[in-house]
Amino acid sequence: MKHLTLTASQTVGPFFHDCLMRTDAACDMLISDTTEGQRIRIEGRVIDGDGAGVPDAVLEVWQANRHGRYNHPSDERDLPLDPGFTGYGRIATQDDGKFCFTTIKPGAVPFDRRRLQAPHIAVAVLGRGLLNHLYTRIYFDDETLTASDPILQRVPTERRATLIARRDSSHPGREAVYRPDVAPQRDVVYRIDIVLQGANETVFFELAAR
């Protein structure tokens, strides 16, 4: 039952950093040294219609833990919660539009009673010039479920690649729990750009009527 007028969205503008990116609000390191899972780093750029990096965008990310469990009271499935892992990150782009965050590969999560969604990270893109945030997702090119993901199936075939991060083979990585004494270049690195407009424009979602 819906009847109240929703509050409209407005841009974050250019002056959000002191608030949204204060040290205890920004988060580009989603994990601690006890977080379970395959530690990964995701790197890319936010790019505008001229191909230029967007220096004043924010990515907010939301993901399940390695077991596919969301840290949210509505996820009541009997799967382990990782006490040190919320699954939320907030990353500002740098002056050249680059972003980078470190997390763990999420587990698969359900789509409905029969189907799974491939491991993915939900992304909201905010920025100056964006009157409303954009919803997108990051999938992984080395996950077998990606090919059958029910959300990706709804995306025109030729545009699906815009949602799939590519594993960077120059970073061998390892399948282990994060330890602070291990050099970060040994993370598994994935690359994905978020193209707001133009050739290879990223797929953005309309979340359907409730």
Place this chain on the structure above:
Amino acid sequence: MSTTTIGDIVRGDAEVFPPYLYEAYRSTIRRAPTCALVEVPLTLSELTGPGPVISAVTPEDADLTRNAGTGGEAMGQRIIVTGRVLDASGAPVKNTLIEVWQANSAGRYIHRRDQWPAPLDPNFLGIGRCKTNDAGEYRFLTVMPGAYPWRNHPNAWRPAHIHFSLFGNAWASRLVTQMYFAGDPLLPLDPIFNSAPTERARQAMIAAYAHDVTEPEWALGWRWDIVLDGPDATTFEDREIRGQTLGSDPRGV
């Protein structure tokens, strides 16, 4: 407003939410997507979200007149901004984080990219946060923000506003918006405010002066309610994706 090219790509209720391309706000021109949004159902990924778990606030965070930590008080007209956060059915959104940022009373942000010749106030950071209570209510003490110029078009001035960021209960309820003040003569001239497509949507972004909120010998009161999108409480049951059966359903793999 003079005529402007308005795109047809909108996320959310097109009677409420701005289009991505709103040419009068120039920064939209090279940042608005041009491909139609892909409609997808809400899944567990969008029905959950960080709202319930991110919570670090102290009572001092909600007092922008003193939270600079200098011991001094911000300059300007002291105001109380309060209201309720509701879902579309009118139910309060409890215990949810609100983050706010604003210019000082002279219209200047502390941000390094804001360099127009208005004074900075050493006792004002222009940032605050609080959580809603069990009735969905929030309350900030701050100073009236000033208007400020921007380079969008000749002699462009943003009306006084406070930026609000809210999570609500789900990924689908995320909202970043701006609160404006009733009676501001700059509102009809502002392309960002006017990007909201209907009078109803624009009015819903304007706080009302509230004499019952005003405190004698202290501060003027403004009231503004926020209505978040997102799933109804019943959505989980409707979609049968809640509970243990799903994760253990052998057909699910």
